[in-house]
Amino acid sequence: MGSRILSVESLSVKYRANPREIHALRDVSIGLERGSSLGVVGGSGSGKTTLCLSVMRLLPKNAVVESGRILLDGVDLLSLSEEEMRSVRGKRVSMIFQNPHTSLNPTATVEQHLLEVYELKLGMGAGEARQSAREVLREAGIDHPQDVLSKYPHQLSGGLAQRVLIALAIAQSPEVLIADEPTSALDAVATSRITSLLKKLCDRRGMSLVMVSHDLRTVLGLVDEVVVMLFGQVVERAPADRLLKRPLHPYTKLLVSAYRDVFWRGVVIRNGLPSNRGGCVFLESCPHPLDVCREASPPLFEAGCGAVRCFAYAR
């Protein structure tokens, strides 16, 4: 504990696209202590996946990192060569993706996926690799690996496919695991199994975890600290146990009320970046904006052991 394993400093990323550029990340900073866990929640399209891909250096070609640093154990990943980065991926930082079905090669069996990692990345022989594949599947909560090994991705249900992806992600024993909505395809039982599995894996292996989810329930039970994202900005940072009890930013408040009541007909959020320039990104949907909110974009104000990007709080 104590030292920072991963920190993202003032990262800005934009996508070149029609009809105009999209600032997917704007001055985003997050920090992850060794052995701890960080939750990232936020609206659909707020830049969570972009943040994860930036750390992996796997952004699509039309993305541009405008500024910022991504430090893994003090080394800026953005300065590494592609070759060096390849040895970081999977071995030191690995990632689980949002969509389990499309993240597996449709022409390869589960076993081929796993063997490839063990043989090519860890240099194991065929027998050892096969043995490890079984073990890691079991570790990922698949009780009967032999039923799954010979299957193709389209033969797996969403839940099973996601567990296979988790197995693939932990196969090389990474120090940091980035999970981008790992449970959105799973049922309640499997979700609680996967979250407790992730927790167990992190504890046992000393792995640090970045957990992205839109579901407050899955995140809050699992992580130590949470950041809330909106339109590419971090709008609030808080210890997990405080967020539900006392959300500070008006957007977080919305998230929490809608989480408590699924039918809550509150404010309608329009996506795409808000049309005003310079002002607060949440202005159009904010229930109680101030005059200053129209003129300037609020900075992150310190708030207890967290922070919040809202002028109303600062008053």
Place this chain on the structure above:
Amino acid sequence: MVSARYLAKRLGSIALTVFFITLIAFFVVRVLPGDPAVALLGEDASPQELAAWRKKLGVDKPLMQQYVDWLRSLVRGDLGKSVFTGKPVIELLATRLPLTALLTIYAMALAIAISIPLGTLIAIRRGTWLAVALSSISLIGVSIPNFWLGIVLIMVFSVLLRLFPAYGFVSPLENPLRCLASLFLPALALASYAIGVLTRQVYSSVLEALSQDFVVAARSRGLPERVVLVRYVLRNALIPAVTMAAILVGYFLGGSILIETVFAIPGMGTMLLKSALSRDYYVVQGFVLVYALLFALSNFASDLLYTWLNPKVRYG
């Protein structure tokens, strides 16, 4: 999994196709003006002589009768005899087919060997000058008729540069290496269209595969780029390309007729043209039938390949 029922259905439909082809093969040559007796004896032969020969060749009977007779002998495996040389058509096929097959396979090998790397390269380097240049070159093949390209190739490579022999086909039995060298230009000319089509196909499916989540996921495991490209991108992208290649074999059969003539290769095509000109009915019918059969089989093979390569179809 390919079920027995599916196979039976496909084979049935091939049989039906072949039946229609026999109709076409038979009647088309007969619609052409002139007849074998005239071709054999010359314009100024006497009517009695001509009639006698017609009788001898069996072309004086009513058309339907002739057709049925031909079908009958087909079923017995007898394709008839050449009017001129008197040789059985089967024997002619046996000497000519291997060469045409060699040319077709050669052209296909060239097409695949060129278009897969080319299409992949264009997709990976998309947006660069190199990609634009390469893709325009690959389009040449689609837009120029292949016999014309053949003539251009002869001019450039053999007459100007003297790299390959222009004519002077060498039999594979004599000297296999020189045979391949002598067939290089014809095979290239024949493959040109397929190279264009396949390159585009490979390009677009590689491009699609490159943006798929599973490619990003594979990179996130730090797999070497070569592995990602071969196992993730190409393995998925080549399914449609390989399927299309099998269909193109059928196209090659047609193209080879002209190419063989331009390059003076003693294959099925030259024989077919010669026989058509001299109204050598049985040779033409027999050859057209064999072409059609090969064409149907290549389509069938393409379907099987697609099923076999694609696990989603294989295990429905």
Place this chain on the structure above:
Amino acid sequence: MLVEARGLTKWYRLGGGGVVRAVDGVDLGIARGECLGLVGESGCGKTTLALLLLKLVKPTKGSVFFDGVELTKLSGRRLRRLRKRMQIVFQDPYSSLNPWMSVEQLISEPMRVHKLVHKEEIRDRVVELLESVGLSDEYLSKYPHQLSGGERQRVAIARALSTNPEFLVADEPVSNLDSVMRAQLLSLIDDLRRERGVTLLFITHDLILARALCSRIAVMYRGKLVEVCETEELFEKPLHPYTNELINSAKGVCEPAAESEVVERGCRYRPRCPHALRICEEIEPTLSEVDGRMVACHAVLT
């Protein structure tokens, strides 16, 4: 009944010669204008059942009736005419969206195919649909790979709504959305039912969602329906032990049960069941009526 399934069965053959009984003899009716929830754990066959109901996969056995017409026997033009009246939001919004089509093309395609809207009006209608799922018209020219997970899901919903279907199957339609956006879309779906009388099959693994949205719920376990019942009754007094397990785990009351092996004979829930009787080892219970509710469990039936 707008949609009715009789003895619907789908077995998938596996590479090694094994068979997955994804859906195994399902009888189910969906009344016009109702919202039926289909719940059950991952892999129990919910998606397969939905695909069967719309004839998107061929059943191994059994039949489906839509508005009195046997769907499983139709093909060609008559099938297409009926298809216009039903839509599905696929569970996996990426592979169901053609990567070569822009958002505008994707959403307008069903309208074009079925020639429902005048050419000039299509664009306005697309923008309107986009806005109803919380996306601005900036998204018109985007392609699926340029969208975030939740945005793809919303495009898939907009596309399904474009033809004003009578019957809408929504397969985990909000699984990738944050709570604010989810609330917004659930209200949208609920309004469709209230105002336009759309019949809904809502597939979810989230019981809280099903409870909020659906008037009736069907519980599925390993390819079979084990309980079908009015929502409130189901939550007040679940009859089938599996329903009970689901409700408790949604509340976080009990530890999730360990996965159990597939049984050859008798009740398929038996290895996990706390109330198993002798008869459960021998005979498979069928869905039968008890106090006006449908349940398949020997312990309840006897």
